[in-house]
Amino acid sequence: MGRGDYVFSDKINHASIVDGCLMSGAEFRRYRHNDMAHLEGLLKNAPADVAKLVIADSVFSMDGDIIDLPKMVELCKKYNAWLMIDEAHSLGVLGEKGTGIEEYYNLYGEIDIKMGTLSKTIPSVGGYVAAKEEIISYLRHASRAYIFSAALPPGQAAAANEAFKVILDEPWRIERLNENTKQFISGLKGMGFNTLLTETAIVPVICGDDDTAFAMTREVQHQDVFVLPVVSPAVEAGLARLRATVTAAHEPSDIEHAMDAIEKAGKKLGLIK
Ligand SMILES: Cc1ncc(COP(=O)(O)O)c(C=O)c1O
Structure with a gap:
């Protein structure tokens, strides 16, 4: 996207998306988190003859909730906008085969540009963009971030490739x-506990103010459970949290242990009774 184009971005999209939108020089519009009526209002108000892109995380990196892809697809078609989805937290997580957001909603081929990281379920570094050949060819020749940075080291590319197979x-x-x-x-x-609307492996445990989130983290870590706090401005003030992540390597007894630790800490700090 460039000057004169319009980008519509979920309010809690990952910082890298926000930076990309700002760097593009396009008109930047943020819609309230997962609020499809607000997105539609913004799309309606944009000039009809400009290029438009709607962009969101498929699973939100701090809240763990999932986008309303069917509605997003419908709106993009109605207002002639492209749809780009960041699958950092859905690849290897959503759908029976773990292939992500399209499988989850059985909406294959409806996303114009899918990107993802190779740093989450894929244990490597870097990322990917998947789209029609013309778009990829365009990015190869026009994306400054791609052209002016080093290629993936072969070992990391091979590790990523194997992880997709796994x-x-x-x-x-x-x-x-x-x-x-x-x-x-x-x-x-x-x-x-308040875990917001998460349905995925990213589980926020809302603590309130930043100090409580730090205190909870200490308490839980002292019981040998690795969690990290997320505080403002990464999340809205007052919604500081533990960000816990479940993996396939955990045994039910590990999950029990983590829950006991969080329960004890939550009681001590007055978050739960
Ligand atoms: C939704 C989302 N997009 C992009 C990124 C960036 O990933 P990386 O650190 O691998 O560049 C992250 C990771 O923090 C993320 O959560």
Whole structure:
């Protein structure tokens, strides 16, 4: 996108998306988080004859909730906008085969540009963009971030390639991840914690102010559970949290242990009764 074009971005999209939008020089419009009526209002108000792009994380990196892809696809078609989705947290997580947001909604081929990192479920570095050949060819010749940075080291590319195969060859990992995620989220909710609308492996445990989030982190880490705090401005002030992540490598007993630790800390700090 460039000057004169319009980009519509979810309010809590990852910082790298925000920076990309700003660097593009396009008109930048933010819609309220997952608020499709607000997105439609902004699309409606944009000039009809400009290039438009709607962009969002498929799974939000700090909240763990999932986009309303069917509605986004519908709006993009209605207002002639391209759709770009960042699959950093859905690849290897969503869908029975773990292939991501399109599989989750059974909406294959409806996203114009999919990008993802190679730093989450794919344990490497770098990232990818997947789109029609013309778009990829355009990016190869026009994307400054691509042209002016070094290529992936071959070892990292090979590791990433193998990890994609593991996702496809070992679907039990996705099943296990889903079981662990359900156990963890429902357990925390049952204790009275606010985990926002997460349905995925990213589980926010809302603490309130930043100091409480730091204190919770210390308490939980002292019980041998690795969690990290996320505080403002990375998230809205007052919604500081622990950001816990479940993996397929966890055993049910690990999840129990983590929940006990968080429960004890939450009681001590008065977050739950
Ligand atoms: C949604 C999203 N997009 C992009 C990135 C950037 O990933 P990387 O650090 O691999 O460049 C992240 C990681 O933090 C992310 O959560």
